[in-house]
Amino acid sequence: MLLHPAIISLVTGSLLVSGMLLYASYYGLKIIRKWNLLSGSEVQLGLERRTYLISTLMINAMAFQLLSLFLFIYTADRMAPLFVGAMCAAGTLKVNIWGYPTLLLKIINWLLAGIWLILNYTDNRGYDYPLIRKKYAALLFMAPLMLVETAAQAAYFLQMQPAVITSCCGTLFTSDAEGVTAGIVGLPKTPVEIAFYGGMFLTLAVGVIYCIKGKLGYPYALLSLFASVISAVALISFISLYFYELPTHHCPFCILQKEYGFVGYPLYFALLGGAVTGVGGAMIMPFRGRKSLAEVIPRIQRGLAVISVSCFALFSMIVVAGIALSNLRLR
Amino acid sequence: MRVIEKHRNILDFTLSSLARRKGKNLSLVFVYTFVVFLIASVTFFTHSLKTEAEVILRDAPEMMVQRLVAGRHDLIPMSYMDTIRQIRGVQSVTSRLWGYYFDPTNGANYTLLVKPEEHSTSGTILVGRGVARSVRSKQTGTIPFKTYDGSYLFLRIKEVFTAESELANADLILISEADFKRLFAYPDGYATDLVLHVRNANELPTIATKITHLLPDTRPILREEIVRTYDAVFSWRGGLVIVVLLGVVLAFFILAWEKATGLSAEERREIGILKGLGWETTDVLFMKFWEGAVISLSAFFLGILCAYGHVFFTSSMLFEPALKGWSVIYPDFRLTPVISAYQISTLFFLTVLPYTVATIVPAWRAATVDPDTVMRA
Numbered sequence: 087m088l089l090h091p092a093i094i095s096l097v098t099g100s101l102l103v104s105g106m107l108l109y110a111s112y113y114g115l116k117i118i119r120k121w122n123l124l125s126g127s128e129v130q131l132g133l134e135r136r137t138y139l140i141s142t143l144m145i146n147a148m149a150f151q152l153l154s155l156f157l158f159i160y161t162a163d164r165m166a167p168l169f170v171g172a173m174c175a176a177g178t179l180k181v182n183i184w185g186y187p188t189l190l191l192k193i194i195n196w197l198l199a200g201i202w203l204i205l206n207y208t209d210n211r212g213y214d215y216p217l218i219r220k221k222y223a224a225l226l227f228m229a230p231l232m233l234v235e236t237a238a239q240a241a242y243f244l245q246m247q248p249a250v251i252t253s254c255c256g257t258l259f260t261s262d263a264e265g266v267t268a269g270i271v272g273l274p275k276t277p278v279e280i281a282f283y284g285g286m287f288l289t290l291a292v293g294v295i296y297c298i299k300g301k302l303g304y305p306y307a308l309l310s311l312f313a314s315v316i317s318a319v320a321l322i323s324f325i326s327l328y329f330y331e332l333p334t335h336h337c338p339f340c341i342l343q344k345e346y347g348f349v350g351y352p353l354y355f356a357l358l359g360g361a362v363t364g365v366g367g368a369m370i371m372p373f374r375g376r377k378s379l380a381e382v383i384p385r386i387q388r389g390l391a392v393i394s395v396s397c398f399a400l401f402s403m404i405v406v407a408g409i410a411l412s413n414l415r416l417r
Numbered sequence: 418m419r420v421i422e423k424h425r426n427i428l429d430f431t432l433s434s435l436a437r438r439k440g441k442n443l444s445l446v447f448v449y450t451f452v453v454f455l456i457a458s459v460t461f462f463t464h465s466l467k468t469e470a471e472v473i474l475r476d477a478p479e480m481m482v483q484r485l486v487a488g489r490h491d492l493i494p495m496s497y498m499d500t501i502r503q504i505r506g507v508q509s510v511t512s513r514l515w516g517y518y519f520d521p522t523n524g525a526n527y528t529l530l531v532k533p534e535e536h537s538t539s540g541t542i543l544v545g546r547g548v549a550r551s552v553r554s555k556q557t558g559t560i561p562f563k564t565y566d567g568s569y570l571f572l573r574i575k576e577v578f579t580a581e582s583e584l585a586n587a588d589l590i591l592i593s594e595a596d597f598k599r600l601f602a603y604p605d606g607y608a609t610d611l612v613l614h615v616r617n618a619n620e621l622p623t624i625a626t627k628i629t630h631l632l633p634d635t636r637p638i639l640r641e642e643i644v645r646t647y648d649a650v651f652s653w654r655g656g657l658v659i660v661v662l663l664g665v666v667l668a669f670f671i672l673a674w675e676k677a678t679g680l681s682a683e684e685r686r687e688i689g690i691l692k693g694l695g696w697e698t699t700d701v702l703f704m705k706f707w708e709g710a711v712i713s714l715s716a717f718f719l720g721i722l723c724a725y726g727h728v729f730f731t732s733s734m735l736f737e738p739a740l741k742g743w744s745v746i747y748p749d750f751r752l753t754p755v756i757s758a759y760q761i762s763t764l765f766f767l768t769v770l771p772y773t774v775a776t777i778v779p780a781w782r783a784a785t786v787d788p789d790t791v792m793r794a
Binding site for chain 2: 089090091092093094095096098099102104105107135138139142143144153154156157159160164168170303
């Protein structure tokens with residue numbers, strides 16, 4: 087199966103990103119051990135220069151990671167006709183045990199890379215590199231995850247057997263199946279609807295207050311995390327039904343298809359963007375007390391909040407429009 | 418706004434700096450474009466062939482049933498139709514008569530098909546454009562066929578199919594049932610194969626299993642299986658060519674790395690002066706980023722445009738023999754242009770990503786030069 091153009095590009099991309107992260111980690115380790123801002127030694131100057139390189143590498147790695155997440159889902163979707171029983175990415179990912187773990191790792195790694203870049207951006211604004219050790223420790227935590235993702239992805243593509251009979255999304259995303267998704271599908275609709283609309287409204291309201299007045303930072307961070315999770319749950323539980331206009335189809339992948347106007351892409355972009363900026367804002371909150379960051383952090387947080395609120399607002403608008411224009415009525 | 422203004426200025430400077438080293442940069446863009454062009458051509462070509470196959474097969478019957486004798490395809494008795502009709506869920510069963518005819522006068526193979534609803538007049542035939550091109554006796558409009566008993570059968574061309582469907586019917590001849598049976602000395606009560614229409618597509622696999630149980634000497638073939646095979650074969654062929662091309666890609670990235678690492682004394686001085694004037698390391702890195710973006714995007718889009726022309730206007734003359742296959746009657750077809758974001762992102766991953774990775778470290782090296790040492794040198 088490896089001789090599919092998209093698979094070749096995904097594997098090449100992951101290998102290159104892993105290489106970049108390994109390189110960055112090697113110097114990250116050196117920085118953790120030898121960093122001393124007070125010293126004017128050649129080693130210290132060299133390390134200070136390296137920080138620029140690592141930032142650039144990480145920005146590139148994250149951009150590619152985001153692209154590869156969507157390319158991976160799209161490739162899985164496109165390959166569905168090759169497997170008996172698969173009708174979209176849901177079935178293709180189930181072809182062997184590596185499909186879903188790879189997808190999950192890709193999402194986690196992207197979120198982590200996003201948060202790391204926010205940390206890095208904040209650190210670069212302080213004149214005395216206040217977060218340098220923390221951010222490189224975080225990098226050392228991320229690199230193995232990235233390597234595991236590359237290995238899982240390679241295993242997934244290598245072990246693909248086109249003759250395998252896999253499940254179609256119609257059977258994977260039903261309440262009769264087992265696992266987390268079945269639990270989500272089986273949830274009663276009304277409480278999920280209330281949690282989604284209520285949670286989103288509260289998040290947006292607190293977000294707007296935060297953007298304007300700079301107050302309620304922590305509650306907003308918590309709410310944005312909650313909004314991301316509940317949106318993902320609501321998407322499977324009831325939102326997808328309106329987009330498909332089918333009361334039984336809960337698949338989170340079919341909305342990425344042409345038949346539904348690729349509406350899944352803006353939805354997931356908004357959700358991931360909202361989550362990473364919302365949580366990222368909270369992650370830098372504890373460093374507000376640092377002298378060199380006291381003025382910088384509120385500014386960064388406000389910027390992040392504006393992006394996060396816009397992302398959630400976009401998500402809500404697409405959902406509301408989709409439900410309003412749908413021919414399906416669940417009541 | 419200030420950020421945009423800053424980047425606009427840096428971009429402005431980058432463009433003028435690129436223009437100052439026209440020769441070096443143009444040669445890089447040229448080679449880069451060529452690499453993108455090669456890979457894009459393969460991707461576009463295989464993708465359109467896949468789409469074409471899908472479109473053609475959309476109207477194909479959902480299931481075909483063939484009889485096997487000693488593992489080979491054989492004529493199927495018409496009595497099998499009644500057995501199949503009994504299976505619940507089968508909407509209709511029809512028999513088909515078709516075969517191949519080798520024309521020794523020009524070495525071509527024709528596909529002969531009986532389609533009573535479209536053509537039933539004895540003595541005349543409907544032919545594909547490929548057939549019409551290859552027949553010698555164009556003036557008379559008659560093709561001589563040598564029948565299986567040694568006599569000759571002269572059939573007049575009544576009509577030639579339109580060009581739109583050429584890929585599917587270049588070598589096709591529609592013939593009446595009587596002429597078909599005479600030509601091949603075809604036994605009565607037999608057909609080449611049977612085609613089924615099924616009410617619910619989800620039942621296809623079950624019906625196929627039932628057929629193999631009831632009629633163990635038959636082989637049901639699903640349309641889905643054919644589509645899947647085409648998809649796999651074209652993806653595999655495309656992937657194979659890309660793997661071969663990866664050598665070229667690798668060579669290019671070594672070149673890119675070399676070019677980016679080997680900064681000329683003049684360039685080093687330029688960066689030294691910029692830093693001396695107050696540019697920060699990040700500003701120089703931004704400049705290098707814009708430089709890479711300008712080169713990459715120009716080459717990427719130029720390469721894609723060239724590949725588009727190559728595949729859809731010249732029917733990809735460079736790859737045709739390797740990817741398409743050959744035959745005496747080859748359909749002369751123009752592929753329908755199909756380009757998707759999926760192909761573009763695959764291409765992006767195969768070309769721009771490696772280029773970017775290859776130039777990050779050299780760019781950083783350039784950006785962190787010490788202005789003092791450079792200006793003194």
